[in-house]
Amino acid sequence: MITGVLEVLVPATLANLGSGFDALGVAVDVYLTVRAEPAPCDRFVYSGEGAVPPTPDNLVHQGYRAAWAELGQAAPPVALWADNPIPLARGMGSSSAALVAGAAVADRMSGGKLGKDGVFAVTARIEGHPDNVAPAVYGGFVAALADPPLAVPLPVPDVRFVLAIPAYEVPTPLARAALPGLYPLQDAVFNLARSALWPAALASGRLEVLREAARDRLHQPHRAHLMPGLERALEAAYAAGALAAFVGGAGPTLAAVVRPGLEAPVREALGGYAGSGGRTLILGPGAGYTWKET
Numbered sequence: 001m002i003t004g005v006l007e008v009l010v011p012a013t014l015a016n017l018g019s020g021f022d023a024l025g026v027a028v029d030v031y032l033t034v035r036a037e038p039a040p041c042d043r044f045v046y047s048g049e050g051a052v053p054p055t056p057d058n059l060v061h062q063g064y065r066a067a068w069a070e071l072g073q074a075a076p077p078v079a080l081w082a083d084n085p086i087p088l089a090r091g092m093g094s095s096s097a098a099l100v101a102g103a104a105v106a107d108r109m110s111g112g113k114l115g116k117d118g119v120f121a122v123t124a125r126i127e128g129h130p131d132n133v134a135p136a137v138y139g140g141f142v143a144a145l146a147d148p149p150l151a152v153p154l155p156v157p158d159v160r161f162v163l164a165i166p167a168y169e170v171p172t173p174l175a176r177a178a179l180p181g182l183y184p185l186q187d188a189v190f191n192l193a194r195s196a197l198w199p200a201a202l203a204s205g206r207l208e209v210l211r212e213a214a215r216d217r218l219h220q221p222h223r224a225h226l227m228p229g230l231e232r233a234l235e236a237a238y239a240a241g242a243l244a245a246f247v248g249g250a251g252p253t254l255a256a257v258v259r260p261g262l263e264a265p266v267r268e269a270l271g272g273y274a275g276s277g278g279r280t281l282i283l284g285p286g287a288g289y290t291w292k293e294t
């Protein structure tokens with residue numbers, strides 16, 4: 001077992017990409033940092049915008065314990081210091097980043113017995129859907145399944161992401177509750193066809209196809225009432241030159257994919273959606289979790 005101080009960086013993520021509900025996601029380059037070292041008893045210190053109370057059931061420890069359980073071993077006590085710039089309940093994968101960080105720490109302490117594929121399988125099982133944890137593990141654009149655990153990284157073109165992040169939260173349970181239990185067949189076919197366009201567009205370089213690929217009938221229309229001004233903001237992003245625009249995860253963050261050089265007009269177009277107290281960010285694609293030398 002590896003001892004000493006470990007430090008892991010895990011990216012924020014945007015799930016769904018519009019049409020790829022619970023199946024597609026992308027990492028962006030803002031990172032949760034977790035420092036860990038063996039300790040006589042569990043300890044947890046959280047700081048940053050996404051700070052949470054230091055309870056024993058925090059998600060970093062949950063991922064840590066689940067990874068050890070997967071290895072058939074009791075989790076050794078650990079001290080964790082987490083600095084989280086990823087805002088909570090905004091659709092940027094804060095919970096997935098925490099789970100992946102904990103599982104990655106356990107994997108590293110075990111000498112890499114799980115590997116990245118094992119870390120993905122463990123955290124996807126906890127999360128219940130893989131579209132945030134997969135890019136947090138592998139980076140870039142990823143298509144993924146939770147059962148069986150399977151993730152396939154996709155090509156990453158030279159693009160940027162303009163994010164409009166309102167000040168209010170949309171908790172995932174509330175967003176899930178807004179979805180219908182049954183969908184018309186034509187809506188399912190509509191999304192299946194467009195989600196298939198994402199890997200095709202990324203592989204071929206036909207980025208103009210992403211606008212159609214991002215169209216959705218399964219979740220965004222049913223959650224729009226939780227995000228005032230969403231439809232107008234999507235239209236404004238396209239009018240300003242976005243390649244694609246979609247709600248990040250359960251929202252309320254709205255993400256636009258843009259070519260380098262078009263960030264400013266799209267950012268300006270989305271300022272109204274971010275609203276008073278909100279903000280806009282320009283980010284690049286993120287790497288999967290990485291280790292920092294300490």
